[in-house]
Amino acid sequence: MTESENARLGARIRAYRNMRRMTVRALAAQARASASFISQLERGQTSSSIGMLRRIASALGLTVADLFNEDDHVGHRVVRREARPELRTAPGTRKFLISQRPLQNVEIYAGEFEPGSSTGTEPYTHGDSQEIILVVRGRITLWLGPTGSGDVHVLDPGDSVEYRTSVPHRVVNESDETAEVLWMIAPPTPSS
Template sequence: MALPDESLPAAPAIGAMLQDLGTRIRVLRRERNLTLERLGELSGLSVGIVSQIERGKGNPSFATLAQLAHGLDIPVGRLLHVAEQRRSPVVRRGERRRLDGHGLGNDDGGQYELLTPDFTGALEVVWVETPPGYDTSATPYKHNGEEFGLVIEGRVVVHVDGVAHDLGVGDSIRYDSSVPHWYSNPGPEVCRAVWVITPPTW
C-alpha cells in the first residue's frame, strides 16, 4: 500500500538515511533468499514499492516499515534505527534512549532506557526501573529468544511459565522468553535492574 509521502523527495540528510535503510532491507532480504516478489507477498506491499525503498528512492511511512519488518520476520526497530550503525559504541548515562511503553503495546508504569547504542546487534540491553506495586500479570510477554536480568536495587518477582522467582539485589535470572513471563515489584521501593534480551524485541 503506497502512502502519499512515499513519493516525496527527501532532504539530503534524510536521503542518506533512506539509502542506508534500503541497503539494509536488501541485505536482509537476500540473507533470507527472498526475491522482491516474495518479500512483496509476505509484507503485503507491491514489488514496485519494495524495489523503490531498497534503492533509497522512497520515503516509507512507519506502517510500511512495519509491513516490511513483518515480511522479513524481524522487529521493526531493526529497520527504524539502521542509520545509527555509525554512532559511537558508547552510551552516556544522560543520553540513553527512553523506551517507556514502546514495543509493549501499553504503558505499564515501568521506565525503560536503552543501554546499547541501537537495535541492530544480536542483543539489546535495557535499564529497567519499576515502582512498588508494578505488575504486568494482565499482559504476559511471549516472544522468541532468551532474556537475562540482574537486580541492582530493590526487588522483582519474575514469573516464568507459572513459576515465581523472587530476586533481590545481586540476584540474576536467565530464561527462555518463548514461554509466558511477567513481572511484579512487591517491595516498598523502586526496583532497578539491567535486562538483556536476544534477539532485540523492542
C-alpha cells in the same frame, strides 16, 4: 532509486534480518509480504513502496531511516542516565532503553519498579529470543509460564534468570522498596 541504491538497501535488509536470525519467510510473514518479494528486494532486483518498507522496518525492530543509514561504523555511543529514552509502561514502573537504535545484536533495558508495581496483570511474550533479567537493587518476583501455572522466582540484588521471550513472563515488586533491573535480549525482538 537506482539499481545500485536498491542493491545497497537490499543488502542492509538482509544483514539486519540475519542479525535477528530471521528467515526470509519469517520476515515476509511479519511484514505481510511474499517470501519471493523479500528475496528479490534483498538481492536488489526490485524496489519497494514506503508502506512496505515501514512494515519491513517494524518487523526488524527498526525505523525506515535505519534501513537507509549506510554508516556501518557507529563507533562508541555514550548515553547519560538522564538522557536515556523512556518507554511507556504500566503505572509505578519506568523502563529505559540502554542500547541505542538501530538495535543490532542486543537489546538492553533498565527498569524501575515502585513497591506493588508490575509489568502488568497478565504475563506477556515477545518474539523468540534469549532474555536475561538481572536485579540491580531491591527484590522482584518473576513469573515464568501461563497464569496459574509455571515457575515463580524471587530475585535479590545480583540474582538473574535466563529464559526465552516466547515464554509468558511477568515481573512484580512485592517488596517495600523500589527495585531496579536490567533486561538483556539477544537477538533484539521484532517490534509489535
